[in-house]
Amino acid sequence: MRHWPITELELSTPDLVLRLPSDAELDELAQVAAEGVVPDGAVFFPQPWASAPPAERARSVVQNHWWARGDWSRDNWRLLLAVFHDGQVIGQQNLSARDFATTGEARTGFWLGRRFQGQGYGTQMRAAALALAFDGLDAARVTSTAFADNASSRGVSRKFGYQPNGVHRIAVEGRPFDAYEEVIASADWQAHDRLVPVAVTGLSSAIEYFR
Ligand SMILES: CC(C)(COP(=O)(O)OP(=O)(O)OC[C@H]1O[C@@H](n2cnc3c(N)ncnc32)[C@H](O)[C@@H]1OP(=O)(O)O)[C@@H](O)C(=O)NCCC(=O)NCCS
Secondary structure (H helix, E strand, O other): OOOOHHHHOEEEOOOEEEEOOOHHHHHHHHHHHHOOOOOOOOOOOOOOHHHOOHHHHHHHHHHHHHHHHHOOEOOEEEEEEEEEEOOEEEEEEEEEEEOHHHHOEEEEEEEEOHHHOOOOHHHHHHHHHHHHHHHHOOOOEEEEEEEOOOHHHHHHHHHOOOEEEEEEEEEEOOEEEEEEEEEEEHHHHHHOOOOOOOEEEOOOOOHHHOO
């Protein structure tokens, strides 16, 4: 799209391609969500969309993507990328920021359909988001927040050398959860082994949307 050049942005890792989905691909992503993201009864997100009934879960994915694009501004943006493996949609990688031009800080979020978890794809997704943030957008630091018992999400952060950045106690559906924030600074990213090679293409025409 000439008038939404973020559609040109593409991140590639050895096994994955991350880019904005078409509406048909967004529908596929919603179906992946409907088929399950978290174990029954688990709460891994501050907005408990993933534990809603399947149809509601799927609809919230669709609406979230439309909302994120509609609400986009340079001061407050949320990039929600679909993740493709062998042409099949398997999950979603987010990179978001407020006042990025001033703070240089962005945050990530991610999820995979349950049948795609535990195979290293989350690590490749995080690497892609960090490469976009640090190498593409010149971020100063990137944060990730995961609930205490989310071993996979915290495991991915550990692999990239994130540092603890505080624990928030938050309420989700009337229950308390400890949300562990972790942070990686640009210097640490540059010094750390590149666990996953990432290619970023199509950023030049979109960069003014981010900063
Ligand atoms: C979080 C998520 C995206 C991670 O993706 P993934 O593909 O499953 O993660 P990976 O396989 O790349 O890596 C997970 C790492 O955590 C480690 N890990 C998993 N469970 C662990 C445990 N109980 N203790 C210690 N490490 C653990 C794994 O061993 C792996 O590290 P390794 O590659 O060094 O072995 C995926 O699991 C998911 O979608 N979960 C549900 C949604 C969710 O929780 N989203 C994040 C909210 S903050």
